[in-house]
Amino acid sequence: MSLALAEGARRHLARHSIFLVLAVIFIVAALSSPAFTDPAYLLNVLRQAAPVGIAAVGVTLVMILGGVDLSVGAVISLTAVLAAAVMAGEAANLPLAIAAASAAGLAIGALNGALIAFTRVSPFILTLGMGVAIAGLTQMYTGGTAKGVVSPGYREFFNFRLGGIAPVLALAFLALAAFGVLVQKTTVFGRRLYLVGANPEAAMLSGLPVRSVTVVAYSLAGLFGALAGLALLARSGVSSTVAGQGLEFQVLAAVVLGGTTFEGGRGGVAGTVAGVLVLSIAFNLVNIAGLPYHMQLTVMGAIIIAASALYGQMERRSD
Amino acid sequence: DQAAEVKQRELAAQIVNGAPFKKDGPYKIGVSAGYLSNSWVVFALQHVRWEASRHSEIEDVLVTDAAFNPAKQVADIEDLLRQDIDLLIYWPVDDTAVADVLKRAVEQGVPTVQAGGGFTDAPGTVTNAYISQWNLGEMVARRLMDDIGGEGRIVAMLPIAGTTAAVDQLDALETVLKEYPKVELASVEYGDWNRAKAKQITENLLQRFPKIDGVFSPAGQMSIGMAEAFDEAGRLSEVTFSPGDEYNGWMKWVAKHKQGGAVTFPTRAGQVAVELGVKLLKGEDVVRGEAVPSVYIAPDAIDDYVSPDAPDDWWASQLPAEFLPEQ
Amino acid sequence: MALSAALLRRQPEIGGIWPLLFLGVGAAAILAPAFRDPENLANVIRQASVLGVLAIGQSFVLAAGMIDLSIGMIAGLSVVLGCALINGDDGKTIPVAALMLALGAAIGFVNGQLVNRLRVHPLILTFGMLSVLQGVIFTYTDRSVGRSSELLSFLANGDVLGVPCPAILLVALLAISHIALTRSRFGLHLLAAGGDPGNARRAGLDVRRIRLVVYVISGATAALGGILLAGRLGTGYPLAGQGLELDALVAVVLGGAALSGGRASAPGALAGVLLLAVLSNALNLMGVSAFVQMFVKGLIVIAAIVASQLQRSRA
Amino acid sequence: MIETAGLTKRYPGVTALSDVNLAAHAGEIHALVGANGAGKSTLMNVLSGVTRPTAGALRLDGREVSFETPGAAQAAGVATVFQELSLVPQLSVARNLFLGREEVGRFGLVDVAAMERDAAEILSRHALDIDPAATVASLSVARQQMLEIARALTQDARILILDEPTAVLSLTEQNALFEIMRRLSAEGLLILYVSHRLDEVLAIADRVSVMRDGQLVATRPAAGLEMDELVTLMIGRRGAASGRAAPSARPAPRYEIGYETARGREELSIGRGEILGLAGLVGAGRTTFARALAGVPTHGAKVTVRREGRPLRLGSPRQAMRAGIVYLTEDRKRDGIFADLDIVENAVASSLDRFARFGLRNPGRERASATRILESLKLVAGRLDMAVARLSGGNQQKVVLARALLTEPELLIVDEPTRGVDVGAKAEIHDLLHTLAARGVTILVISSEIDEVLALAHRVVVMADWRFVASAPATGMDEASILLAASGGSRQGEPT
């Protein structure tokens, strides 16, 4: 019995080792710079992480399913530009802009999902190609200069600090993450994600609606990509047609660090949020420590490898 | 440095004989862009198109985009040459990486004009419509030194590491700093021309340094991200911004805060490049490099340049309406 | 023609890319007359050569069920270091090239060891390695350094009796790789280990060693690609290798490889590379706007992958 | 010639082997029996180098050896057919057959032609009609199993380990296998043979070792050993043999099934509460039929079903399940269990909707229902939040059954329901199927064990070459008549 208990605890720990990593990196950070003990700064880190973090919530869902979404960077770029263009500097256009961006993200996600569900292509290559196509589409739409003027009030609202410390954007990120956790934990859809991810064949034979689960999951990833685009717009305005370029890899790294595997059937949104924070703190840490730019890349790479290695070791112990 | 700058001016003044390139029209112009996903480049390209439209003997402008990939740019130029272009205008991802293929172009009798980058005297580049990143960096640095009174702690924000722009700007800054021993260059950062990234880096700089007196940031696109970070930290008043460029978003900021100003990074370079190229095709002599001068726009004068209703990602220019990119 | 027909017959499962490639070449020849020019075709091959070498290396990795995202940066490192060390000196070219190959192989060895020991998903591991190497390159230099040599430039751009040198190199590499993948014991073991590692192990194969060798091959071919790239660029540009890994991956998968392992084909991978190169070349020749090109490239990747998948599931 | 001394293997939470001392000699067929989870496969895995023991020693011919990898064990002359299929599906038959020992020709290249030629020869020697160039993935499970055995036989081994090789084999193949085993042992090979089919074991083995809870409880000569005694040794109490199905009057047809294949159109009807046994040789097409019936999109097979005259839509397993038709797979590992997920999650997978409101789950009700049904199935598991992969085969089967039962099926199709399941669990599963039938559930049983079909079914239909070739009440059939129909393919008996 005691053995079983110890085993349970160890498994639990293994599943959540990212939180351990987060704690360690946080302690290191706090020791090396007092900034990390300042709540306002920490909430700011959260705000910085919002675009990547929000996108990562959506990508987590498709990765639980055993898929992946590499088009999310392009979706972020497209929706940020699209939203700004629809806003056209008028507050009255805000609802329309948000709706247009969300619809675009949703549509792209649904297209990804439908292609994957009905033809069973490799999601990795498909969404990679989709990313290229969407990036091209964005450039065609904008002609290379980011159109649009952000509505007055939009950025002010998201960057306003409640109580002087908590930026609305950071809170919005937390709210969306919480929504992701709820979807994953409490809905039938969430449970089906795990089942399909764990064994698609068995899921099909068990009468699960594998295809619609797939389409919905990718649509959500697209929608969260669009929300990430809106978050990016809130954080830094529209200044380029390629603002989201390369973010898909940060997203991917965060999700995997968070314990969601490529094989599917495991992990979850909470871990992803921790993964996002680990990467974010690591980046800020090397930055604050004043390491030259090049060292930052090296250190980031090493952290990614080391954290996932730790994860792998804990897993091995537990089985 | 200074000496190199002088030498460069001498080289640029050399005369190139246009006779070997003389050709009858109509002309086909090839443009090899090192990258197009950038509004400055788009405006420069529109200047190329505008100028081309004013020469009836130019019948076609072909454009390729290397998307920051120097190997693709080599391929693009090869492809353009295969289409029997009469003139090649380019801006490089990396000068040295395209030197070889440009030499091949010249050997085939196609004159090559570098547009908007720094001056180069590589044999493959017949003439330059150049903007000296070094000069610009120097102007920006000197303005900043004046504005902060020649002492204090500054940080520098540069574009993508390794690009000519980043290399020359840093070099110019360091040269100027030699004259100001009381100025400490506390940190050099690379914000990749990315506003969000510049902002995040600045947020960390703000944590690192309790006081920052000046910001060296010649690219307005990143300057705004930095300014926002200072503003949100409530530390805008402690810092002095260097001039940025005539990026509209930055000029809006300058107009509002009445500081910083701009040292132009003229998109007109594209137009000058076409002028030079057409002269060569007509057999006329040109100089080896025609500088497209950067001018300083003081904060007070910014209102003449800024377009308050246009997007941030926009450039002050004299382009006629039909050649302006769609808003 | 005869060669690919023979390939089609032998390996029906990789059939998808060939019709597409023929279609692409045919369409290019009709829509862009300049495409047919032999000199242009030689260009296409030169343009495809670097990616071709990397893609062939990546086929081995995918066959073994692994993935290597660090190849772009390994190539980049070999461009930068190679040019810096050669610096225009023909005499140094061969020893430095050999050194770069060894360096690439060594990085691959590290990748392989880490994959075997750390239990990190290879995608994440090599993604981390990509970042580490990028940092290393930038620490070494943040601007273009050195020069390639005449010899290297000849290797990348020259031709022998009208045949582009890179074409000769590619064909040789392809022949070796194809035989290694399909006819050698190692190749069979590779496919087995990629198809089902547990069962391959139970069948007595040393899966760890196979993985190690695969990463060494991948690292060495990436370095070789880098040497070619140095010849094409003429200088050590620090970002030269960026993004090559994804293009190589796309090409290999278009060529019929499965990301889940156990299936890969070197000729298919090369065909995938050629398809991408023909596409880019033809669209350039047709004067299609750069933005539209990007869109079309994305669409073609999607269409190709979906088509080959449909074909496979029907078979 | 092989001996283990104090062999112990601990996994977190389980001791799979505890202080096992086994001795087996050259030239004997040594059977190993025990309930699910007794540790048989673990022991075999240690002997074949797949698993390393926590403690204890392994001696071969008196010399201590330790196999770090399966390769090392093979080099020492141990060939193994694992319980789980261990072929590489993407590769051809010939390549699998010679994996790791390829024939090398000129320039060190693999001589594919020679390999295919030799493979064809080996296959025909074992009377296996398989194309050496075909990919393994295209073979049925039984053929794959035979291929594995053939592969082990080509290894010139001194010790041959067979871990439940007959679980998926039909009678003819079994007999062929036993033939081979006898020959090899006569040639001096040691054969270690794991099986749940005790009658088989008693028929073929020289000695029998019995395992229980990780311990080796007895080793006896097979001659003179009684079945009852063996069962008692295995499960620590006397086992209850499952009775034959009560013959009952044939109920009115409830399901009328049409089955169209390239061989033509076939018909079949089943009544409410009837247990229909589907017998046939390997590859007869039973699984294909069953899957098509359960809505799995299938190439070359089309099923139409009328329930009480009304046609059912069966476009997907989901639709079939809605119509009350549920299929339990023959290949648990591949498409039965969600290996990483826990027991409850596995059990409620098909019926999440039933417990949910507005798409929101009700974990309490899920757990309660799962627990209830798993208890009634007498599941043996430490905890319900344990990954299902860690259960023994029999208990995994119960979890998959629970999943089906929670959907409250009307027509339950069970394909090889007791494959790899020990005698105790087997009887329990049989009882359960009888109970369900008595409650009015219609049941279609596919089994390669003719005994099982006869024991369970009210009526038996024999399939051969994708057609239903015979049909009769179970009481009117015996092994011989089923085999005859299955191999002859001539139609007989009453209309199906």
Ligand SMILES: Nc1ncnc2c1ncn2[C@@H]1O[C@H](COP(=O)(O)OP(=O)(O)OP(=O)(O)O)[C@@H](O)[C@H]1O
């Ligand atoms: N890799 C593993 N991790 C944890 N537990 C394991 C592992 N492999 C086996 N076990 C456990 O060890 C015990 C013995 O399992 P084993 O597979 O040897 O049984 P078996 O006698 O072969 O059963 P069956 O007849 O069902 O095949 C079981 O309780 C099983 O759950």
Ligand SMILES: Nc1ncnc2c1ncn2[C@@H]1O[C@H](COP(=O)(O)OP(=O)(O)OP(=O)(O)O)[C@@H](O)[C@H]1O
């Ligand atoms: N109607 C059909 N149309 C086409 N192929 C069929 C059909 N029925 C069966 N087959 C083929 O015959 C082979 C054996 O079929 P299946 O697995 O259904 O047989 P089985 O009786 O269940 O045998 P096993 O004992 O191997 O499970 C399969 O590979 C399948 O492809």
Ligand SMILES: [Mg+2]
């Ligand atoms: Mg077993």
Ligand SMILES: [Mg+2]
């Ligand atoms: Mg079957």
